[in-house]
Amino acid sequence: MDINSQEHIKAIAPEVAKAYQLGKEQKYAEAYNVLVPHFEAKEIPSYFEEPCGWTIYRYLKNNENKLSSLEIRKALSFYLSFASCKPSTLHSCIMVQAANLEKKHENDFRFVEFCQMWNLNSLREEDYIAAKGTTESGKSIEFKSLAENVATRLYKELKSRHTEEFVTQLFPFFLTVKEKCPMNKFIGMYIAQLYYWQNNKEKAIEEYKNILKTAPEWFVWKNLGDICEDENVRISLYCKALTMMGKNEYIGDVRLCLAKLLLETNKEQAAFEIEQYMSTYKEKGWKIAGEVYMLQSRLSGVAPSSQARKFYRDNVEEAENYVYSDIPVYELTYKGIVTNNAGKEKASLVNKRENIYIRTSLTSQLRKASVGEVFLVRVYQQDKKQIALTIHPSGKKVELTPKRQADKQVGNCDIATISGIVSLPAQGSFCFIDHQYYVPEKLTTANDLKEGDRVSAKAKKMPDGRWRVVSILKNA
Structure with a gap:
């Protein structure tokens, strides 16, 4: 049977028209079910592929909380069997729906394989552009682009099954997203891990160090620690991560990694990390892994350290030197706390001789600082912006002229x-x-x-x- 013959098109047209009308009446499941026999028989003419594709999309979008993973995958396979799958609004909408559904069925939804069949080269230029919106209170918000969301979903799945084939095939896509979405601080981290999964540790470390010049987030320090081989460096990187994140519920993995490294060399600090881990997980009602109980048993009778903060501070400098060895250190004078137009408080530090003017996030030491106190600051220049990467007191103080x-x-x-x-x-x-x-x-x-x-x-x-x-x- 020639499914694109005029005779066949005329024969199937009433069914397509019926599904279209049901869709207008918002009877999306009924519309879809009218066409299922034709989908299964692979007898949809190319002439009707687009309207049938929209029927599949609306069925998925409006029934996503009712459908099983099998039903979802079946509907998507019908769409992917169409010969006309190509860059279009419909094609992108199908990807949006697949990414949303993957969140709900991540254990049995093979998103990597779906993307390979969908063809990531089919993303349109507008799919790389973030959308902007406004909350009910009038606050402006930005939503990540479709390409960024796809990259995030892919990375999450690759963490559990990063075969050489998958990593090699998907690497160009991640590089494209990094190029077209430069404000996304996570894409570089994904690429660093892709390098690591390719056994290119040197390139992975280099990528992480570059990220930490512009996005020195605690989880980046932690991930870098995960791939380093030198145990002393790893300890220092985990300590740096712990000094940057104050919420215990986010740093359980960091504490666990640090405890395992200190098990033989610093039992008191290891006991402190396990104690903090257990306390947080019990408070939150979270499941505690058997490995943690084993570590606790090995540390039985060891009193947790009472000098944990000092231990972190003593190790932080090694982490900073490891990552920022090529970044110059300047003496900057603290000018006080400023409030920007968004109402957010920042610390103001200057060095007029070097023409450096920095506003940076407040730390506990900067909140306690007095005007004129001098700090040793690693300064990174990004375009025209100067970023403070590390800040440590110098012990010096200068008098500032109070008037203008x-x-x-x-x-x-x-x-x-x-x-x-x-x-x-x-x-x-x-x-x-x-x-x-x-x-x-x-x-x-x-x-x-x-x-x-x-x-x-x-x-x-x-x-x-x-x-x-x-x-x-x-x-x-």
């Missing part, structure tokens, strides 16, 4: 550090510092400025000669 002094210029506009007394107008939610530096409403409200407060601030000289405050320094 020019910090730098932006075009023809001066940026200055000023200090003075807050004055509030009779009307409006804005204010002034020393009656001449205008503080917009957003900064006034975010910093809860009141009449008579003494504050320091960054101010910008506008083209008309007036000064506008752009950030508040908490320590006046």
